[in-house]
């Protein structure tokens with residue numbers, strides 16, 4: 274899992290995703306080629322509607338490109354069958370959303386355990402893995418709470434633990450601080466930074482906030498109208 | 509996803525939308541219940557009818573007669589279909605038939621008109637000999653008192669009409685004695701003495717030329733005391749063509765020892781045929797209607813003529829098969845409506861759980877997992893609905909039986925068991941319910957599995 278900085282974690286090759294809206298063709302992502310290296314912390318910036326979420330969903334294996342290729346672990350996502358596509362979502366990537374997306378009727382522990390159930394991890398191994406992930410986001414005291422009993426920041430940390438629990442190689446986060454105040458948001462970003470540094474996990478994070486992107490990420494990629502407009506590695 | 513996790517999640521989802529899922533399950537249960545109620549009614553009525561029929565003694569009996577005396581006074585015709593020679597229906601033939609497989613009892617029909625003396629008054633009636641096997645065939649189920657305590661006891665059972673002739677209080681007759689008067693046929697002693705015999709029949713001289721070949725007999729009036737042990741409402745059958753005419757019933761073996769002078773004794777003497785000890789006909793009681801055919805064939809191969817009502821039972825079964833089919837179709841329609849309920853519930857659940865499905869997919873669930881999850885939920889609802897439905901169907905059947913019996917009681921008729929739920933119906937109904945539910949789950953499950961996660965997650 275931990276490779277050299279030059280290893281490619283995920284790469285898109287002329288990838289496009291368009292939607293037919295009546296007579297108009299909306300090019301949400303338009304011919305994007307980008308390579309994300311292992312252990313990189315990438316911030317994806319751009320105005321609303323520029324196609325950030327669409328690109329992230331393509332990398333996450335939640336959506337298939339209209340054209341182009343996406344390579345992860347040497348395989349093209351665009352050509353995978355639905356079974357392998359599910360395996361990609363299960364083992365290669367972990368997702369964090371702006372609106373947390375925890376299952377409301379499950380406790381924190383059960384929410385975090387869910388990816389392990391889906392990945393058919395042995396029952397005996399699950400408890401330890403759940404505890405490890407929950408400890409990493411410092412929520413051990415809240416294991417038996419339901420999402421409605423947690424604060425926004427705690428919910429996002431729970432979602433983060435759930436994304437980490439199956440030990441993916443890439444963490445994809447779509448505006449993880451969008452629903453949080455700046456202090457709580459910063460705490461989440463610190464957590465991501467810590468995960469990136471200590472676990473060497475590749476992170477791609479969508480954000481509106483250029484300032485924060487500059488503070489936490491290694492590399493800032495900007496999009497406009499579905500295209501990449503700039504790609505810069507911080508020194 | 510592993511089966512255990514799948515069932516856990518499915519159970520969880522079912523509990524979460526408890527009201528809606530319970531209503532759906534109830535819908536299935538009502539469908540299964542109507543199916544079970546209708547089928548149990550069909551089976552129950554069928555059992556009732558076949559029990560009644562076997563009580564009538566007609567469907568598990570074979571009536572045997574000799575080919576020699578087929579038709580009165582006419583010579584026996586050779587039967588080309590059956591090459592075996594005609595044989596007399598005598599004691600030996602009776603033993604042979606009794607020794608056949610599946611034969612319960614072989615007995616002659618004994619019935620004679622006579623006079624009885626009860627509390628000093630004479631009554632004329634018809635006496636019938638009742639075989640021991642009649643006890644179990646149900647005709648005496650509703651009787652007052654008891655069946656004969658043994659095959660050789662001097663006990664009598666009265667038919668209710670006759671009992672009413674004897675007393676206005678038929679119940680009070682139990683335990684009382686009556687005297688049966690009959691004419692006994694006695695072989696003549698070596699030197700016939702007409703003076704001793706009072707009756708006329710034996711007194712007329714036998715054909716002179718054949719006097720040594722066919723011994724004559726005398727008729728002696730006799731009297732025998734019988735204790736009344738029971739009063740029966742229905743008129744038990746004692747053989748083909750004989751049902752309903754015996755009003756005073758005594759054990760068959762006792763009746764046989766009475767050596768009653770019969771009408772054709774006279775004719776035999778006149779014809780000079782020595783058929784003494786031969787039977788006109790015998791009734792063969794078989795274990796069940798299904799064995800009638802084989803027993804009949806075996807008896808025919810021994811050289812006798814047989815008769816049974818086998819074909820009648822066949823067409824009766826056919827009628828009931830069609831009846832069951834119709835009831836089953838109506839029940840299945842009810843279940844079809846119930847499965848529409850399942851489809852509706854699960855399709856509604858997809859709309860409601862779009863987001864959840866999207867999240868599960870984002871976390872690594874395959875299409876197959878989602879499909880199986882919905883499938884499992886449909887299956888569990890089908891299983892629970894099936895179990896509940898069988899219980900409900902049983903309740904409906906019991907209620908129908910209860911109501912019918914309340915009505916029958918008011919009509920002073922014996923109660924009946926209207927519905928019957930055999931174990932195969934329980935298993936079949938539950939299995940059917942699960943299958944139908946799974947089939948109903950196919951469409952919603954595959955729709956849920958195909959849901960695009962990006963779109964599913966967009967729903968707030």
Ligand SMILES: Nc1ncnc2c1ncn2[C@@H]1O[C@H](COP(=O)(O)OP(=O)(O)OP(=O)(O)O)[C@@H](O)[C@H]1O
Pocket residue numbers: 292294299300301319320321322323324325326327328
């Ligand atoms: N399912 C869809 N059907 C039609 N058009 C869509 C669909 N999904 C996205 N789009 C369009 O694609 C474009 C990019 O959308 P996307 O959600 O990727 O933008 P975004 O950069 O994430 O914006 P935001 O910052 O507001 O989240 C938008 O113009 C959007 O309207």
Ligand SMILES: [Mg+2]
Pocket residue numbers: 325326327447
């Ligand atoms: Mg977006």
